[in-house]
Amino acid sequence: MADVMKKVPVREQDAKERATNFKEVCYGYNKEEAMEEAVRCINCKNARCIAGCPVAIDIPGFIQEVKAGNIEDAYKIMAKSTALPAVCGRVCPQESQCEGKCIRGIKGEPVSIGKLERFVADYALENDIKPDGAEHKNGHKVAVIGSGPAGLTCAGDLAKLGYDVTVFEALHELGGVLVYGIPEFRLPKELVVQKEINKVKELGVKFETNVVIGKATTVDQLIDEEGFEAVFIGSGAGLPMFMGIPGENANGVFSANEYLTRSNLMKAFDDSYDTPLVAGKKVAVVGGGNVAMDAARTALRLGAESNIVYRRSEEELPARVEEVHHAKEEGVIFHLLTNPVEILEEDGWVTGMKCIKMELGEPDASGRRRPIPIEGSEYVIEVDTVIMSLGTSPNPLISSTTKGLEVNKWKCIIADEEFGKTTKEGVYAGGDAVTGAATVILAMGAGRAGARGIDEYLSKK
Amino acid sequence: MYKIVKAEKLAHQIFLMDVEAPRVARHCEPGQFIIVKLDEKGERIPLTICDYDREAGTITIVFQTVGASTEKMSWLKAGDSFRDFIGPLGCASEFVEEDIEMLKKKKMLFVAGGVGTAPVYPQVKWLHEHGIDVDVIVGAKTKDMLILTEQMEKVAGNLYICTDDGTYGHAGMVTTKIEQLYQEGSKYDVCVAIGPMIMMKFVCLLTKKLELPTIVSMNPVMVDGTGMCGACRLQVGDEIKFACVDGPEFDGHLVDFDQAMKRQTMYKTEEGRAMLKLQEGDTHHGGCGNCGGDN
Numbered sequence: 001m002a003d004v005m006k007k008v009p010v011r012e013q014d015a016k017e018r019a020t021n022f023k024e025v026c027y028g029y030n031k032e033e034a035m036e037e038a039v040r041c042i043n044c045k046n047a048r049c050i051a052g053c054p055v056a057i058d059i060p061g062f063i064q065e066v067k068a069g070n071i072e073d074a075y076k077i078m079a080k081s082t083a084l085p086a087v088c089g090r091v092c093p094q095e096s097q098c099e100g101k102c103i104r105g106i107k108g109e110p111v112s113i114g115k116l117e118r119f120v121a122d123y124a125l126e127n128d129i130k131p132d133g134a135e136h137k138n139g140h141k142v143a144v145i146g147s148g149p150a151g152l153t154c155a156g157d158l159a160k161l162g163y164d165v166t167v168f169e170a171l172h173e174l175g176g177v178l179v180y181g182i183p184e185f186r187l188p189k190e191l192v193v194q195k196e197i198n199k200v201k202e203l204g205v206k207f208e209t210n211v212v213i214g215k216a217t218t219v220d221q222l223i224d225e226e227g228f229e230a231v232f233i234g235s236g237a238g239l240p241m242f243m244g245i246p247g248e249n250a251n252g253v254f255s256a257n258e259y260l261t262r263s264n265l266m267k268a269f270d271d272s273y274d275t276p277l278v279a280g281k282k283v284a285v286v287g288g289g290n291v292a293m294d295a296a297r298t299a300l301r302l303g304a305e306s307n308i309v310y311r312r313s314e315e316e317l318p319a320r321v322e323e324v325h326h327a328k329e330e331g332v333i334f335h336l337l338t339n340p341v342e343i344l345e346e347d348g349w350v351t352g353m354k355c356i357k358m359e360l361g362e363p364d365a366s367g368r369r370r371p372i373p374i375e376g377s378e379y380v381i382e383v384d385t386v387i388m389s390l391g392t393s394p395n396p397l398i399s400s401t402t403k404g405l406e407v408n409k410w411k412c413i414i415a416d417e418e419f420g421k422t423t424k425e426g427v428y429a430g431g432d433a434v435t436g437a438a439t440v441i442l443a444m445g446a447g448r449a450g451a452r453g454i455d456e457y458l459s460k461k
Numbered sequence: 462m463y464k465i466v467k468a469e470k471l472a473h474q475i476f477l478m479d480v481e482a483p484r485v486a487r488h489c490e491p492g493q494f495i496i497v498k499l500d501e502k503g504e505r506i507p508l509t510i511c512d513y514d515r516e517a518g519t520i521t522i523v524f525q526t527v528g529a530s531t532e533k534m535s536w537l538k539a540g541d542s543f544r545d546f547i548g549p550l551g552c553a554s555e556f557v558e559e560d561i562e563m564l565k566k567k568k569m570l571f572v573a574g575g576v577g578t579a580p581v582y583p584q585v586k587w588l589h590e591h592g593i594d595v596d597v598i599v600g601a602k603t604k605d606m607l608i609l610t611e612q613m614e615k616v617a618g619n620l621y622i623c624t625d626d627g628t629y630g631h632a633g634m635v636t637t638k639i640e641q642l643y644q645e646g647s648k649y650d651v652c653v654a655i656g657p658m659i660m661m662k663f664v665c666l667l668t669k670k671l672e673l674p675t676i677v678s679m680n681p682v683m684v685d686g687t688g689m690c691g692a693c694r695l696q697v698g699d700e701i702k703f704a705c706v707d708g709p710e711f712d713g714h715l716v717d718f719d720q721a722m723k724r725q726t727m728y729k730t731e732e733g734r735a736m737l738k739l740q741e742g743d744t745h746h747g748g749c750g751n752c753g754g755d756n
């Protein structure tokens with residue numbers, strides 16, 4: 001009998017092998033493993049895990065069904081709260097959300113909620129189990145801008161309530177960050193993302209790709225000319241940030257967005273696709289978030305020696321624990337308490353990166369201890385490629401072309417948390433466009449809030 | 462899918478297509494660009510808009526075959542389709558927002574180089590339709606590479622054509638023509654130069670001396686074209702600008718052309734390799750200097 005204090009281990013692709021391919025790292029649970037893990041859930045009356053979930057899935061509820069082997073019923077419970085469970089089971093930071101609140105975690109390991117969610121969602125994808133759609137259409141037209149996690153969730157929720165929803169996507173593929181940002185080895189595109197989107201389509205949601213709102217048409221025109229009664233803006237984060245250090249425009253310096261977009265969306269890692277990618281032989285990724293881990297592990301898979309350069313210590317790494325663990329297993333080298341000061345170039349190409357050692361001082365506004373440079377500790381890392389993964393700043397395309405839509409001092413769209421209500425009537429917003437770069441699940445929570453707000457607004461109309 | 466309603470070869474390696482894209486045609490303005498993607502596996506290729514027909518819902522694009530993707534694009538015929546066609550992207554030319562009466566008082570000079578004639582055309586046409594005739598210099602390597610000359614004649618004030626080899630019009634570079642016009646006493650308030658980066662660089666070096674404010678349209682490496690990837694970043698004065706959302710038009714006297722040209726070579730080897738693979742197919746055995754003949 002397994003140790004009840006510990007999670008049922010999940011099978012993974014061998015670290016050495018997976019470091020050279022783009023196939024999914026984690027295999028997930030099979031039914032036996034899932035049922036065994038489900039037994040560990042003690043079905044708390046006051047389930048703290050639900051409060052830890054941004055979309056408030058009835059976690060003990062679905063786990064009880066898994067325990068009994070009723071996977072289809074488990075899925076139906078889950079689908080009431082999330083449009084993308086197969087995605088969330090893979091990319092949510094469970095350790096700081098549901099699993100972080102799990103009572104089992106006090107003495108041992110929390111219930112492996114993420115892996116159970118993934119198992120149920122994958123089972124539903126494989127067996128073509130559909131979420132319940134609306135019984136009646138109510139005839140109200142709603143436009144959703146962006147087909148990322150916020151937009152898909154909002155569209156799915158509204159369609160279930162009977163709304164006539166059209167999603168406008170700027171890129172040529174649906175999914176937003178799920179397709180351009182998160183790599184195949186963490187979130188398979190055809191097997192998971194496309195299938196989840198198909199489920200949203202089956203709810204009756206219409207999709208139009210290649211429409212850049214703010215350019216091809218505006219929010220005002222959607223309302224005034226195309227007959228949409230409400231609009232949800234889930235347009236994502238936007239412009240990549242750079243450090244502003246010398247040499248940053250040299251050839252071989254990329255934003256993580258560019259590197260990952262070329263590899264994930266344009267599939268540059270696959271020779272049969274036309275988009276090129278200068279993969280690099282020795283790569284330094286600057287930053288410590290999930291995006292930095294994704295970029296570093298992508299570079300590794302493209303054959304490079306891959307380094308993470310992060311100015312704080314391991315404790316402050318904002319990436320999911322699992323991603324850091326996987327990156328290390330695969331051979332990514334971590335340079336912690338290190339900050340770049342200059343990118344060295346020759347003939348316009350990167351030849352190295354001058355870094356300075358850091359130490360931690362007093363906590364700053366974020367509550368994390370502030371990194372301070374150690375004078376005279378500069379040294380050079382020899383690299384031919386530098387990937388800047390420092391976050392993004394909001395894209396002004398929509399806010400600058402929508403009358404009455406206000407932004408805050410960081411240029412993020414102002415919207416309330418409960419309903420996603422903006423300063424413009426009938427216009428709701430959520431996700432990175434409102435909060436700045438955050439997580440898939442927070443965007444989904446904001447998508448749900450927006451759907452609630454729009455439903456309340458239009459049912460009164 | 463976006464249907465090609467017209468496809469023709471304008472000159473050696475230069476092609477024109479009219480593409481059905483009603484949303485783009487309804488909203489585009491001179492100076493903006495589109496991104497086209499041939500098929501499932503194709504690249505996203507940014508191209509400046511050459512003309513548009515709001516009623517027919519079509520956009521005219523002109524492109525030169527420079528790599529494997531544009532080569533494949535040139536094989537398409539009327540009736541074929543692009544998988545994706547995204548736009549309008551970037552900002553419209555500044556004059557679109559200016560007061561027409563003020564504009565009429567300005568003397569404008571347009572300088573077009575090679576395939577850059579295509580994006581210059583809708584600007585000159587727009588001004589012509591608003592009652593403003595501007596002088597246009599069009600330059601090409603040789604007579605056979607001149608494009609859109611007839612169309613340009615209809616909308617330009619004075620049209621000066623230059624060929625590097627003297628096979629047509631003024632013999633010499635566009636810069637020598639600008640110098641000549643100034644020597645003859647012409648003066649302009651603003652210059653718009655669009656063409657290869659090297660041409661724009663030299664036009665700007667000259668117009669700086671002539672104290673002639675100059676706008677250029679930049680065409681750097683680009684992926685999404687909506688401000689997401691930062692591949693198209695340029696040094697403009699002491700700022701970093703993204704050509705796709707801040708441009709594509711910039712003050713030419715502030716653009717760091719040398720850096721921009723270096724950045725443009727970033728994927729040259731990759732592109733060359735793809736081109737050789739396309740041309741030689743399975744018979745490709747080295748020569749691209751990159752793959753050792755293995756693939």
